[in-house]
Amino acid sequence: MGDAGFVEIGYIQRTHGINGELAVSLNSSVEFNPEELESVFLEIEGIPVPFFITRIRFQNPEKAIVKFDDVDSIDQAQELYGVKMLIPSTAIELEDEVYLSDLVGYKVLNTDKSEVGVIVDYTEYSMNATFELVTPDGKHVLIPAADELIVEVDTSAKLLEMELPEGLIDLNL
Template sequence: MKLPRLAEIGTIQRTHGVNGELQLIWTVSFDPEEQTLESVFLTIDGIPVPFFVESLRSKGDGSSIVTFEGITTKDQAQELINSKVYAPVKKTDGKSQPYSEDLVGYTVITPDGVKHGTITHVEDFSGNLVFQVRQETGNHTLIPANPDFIRNVDEDSRTITMDIPEGLP
C-alpha cells in the first residue's frame, strides 16, 4: 500500500469529555469553520494510521475539538493523547497543494524566471502567512504568502512562482 505524502498539522493534547472527543492543537493555520478535514493520520507505534473525522469544531485558541469515527469512549481517546496528527497533501485539479510548512526550502521565482531567494521559514501573523526568504546576497525579506500572489507551486523543481509586491527588496 502506497501512503500519501503527509504533512504534520497538529498534536492531540488531551481528552475532552467522556464521549471520545479530543483536543487537537494546530501546528498550521487551520479554521474548521472555513475548511474541511475528512480524514487524518495519527502515528501509532511509528506507523501512520488513518482516522476518519466525525466532527470538528474550533475552540478559538489555536485548537479544536475533534471526534474520530470509532473512538467513542474516554479510554479509547486517552490512547491517542500526544499523537502527532498528519494530513495528506491536498490535490486540487491535479495540482498538489502543499501545506505552508512544506514550502521551506522552496525557491521563490518571479513570473519572468528571476530567482528571488529561498524560503527559510513560514511565519503566521494572526492568520496571515508570510514567507521569510533568504536572498542570494544573504539578506532576508518577508513576502506575504497571499494566494493572490502565488501563481504556481512546482513540487518537482521545488519552486514557487510569485508576483512579488512592489516595494519589497
C-alpha cells in the first residue's frame, strides 16, 4: 500500500521520446484494469497529485508508454523520473487475496512457531521485495518478502508463518 487510501501500481521508469511520453513499470501484484484508467496520482514530494492520461500503450503486462495531459516536453517528463504511480484503493477489485504490502503489522513466526518479529515495513526493489522486521529484542532485520517462503497467513490473528532459511536472521543481525 502507498499512502492511506492509495495503492502503488508502478513507477515512472524513464522518458520516452521528446513529446513528454513516459515509460512506466507496472506492479504485477496489484490487480486493476489499466484500460479503464482515466487518471492516476503521482507521488510528488510525498503528496499524491492527480494526472490525467491522454493515452496509454502497453508493451507487455508490466510495461507501458503513458502520455499525461500537460506534460508535453522531454524536460517536463524528466521531472517525473522515478515517481510512484498510485490509484485510489477503491479502484481495485479486492478479492480474498492478501498482498505482501498488506502484511505490515503482522507477527512473523518461523515454521517451528518461534517468533521472528513484527513486520514494520514492506519495500519493493526492481526484482526483490523485503520485509523489515523488529525482532522481540528490538533489532531491525530485513528478510525476503517472497510468496515461496510463506507457509500460512492468518488475517484474523495477524500472524504470518514463514519457512525462513536457517541462519538468515543471524546473518542480518
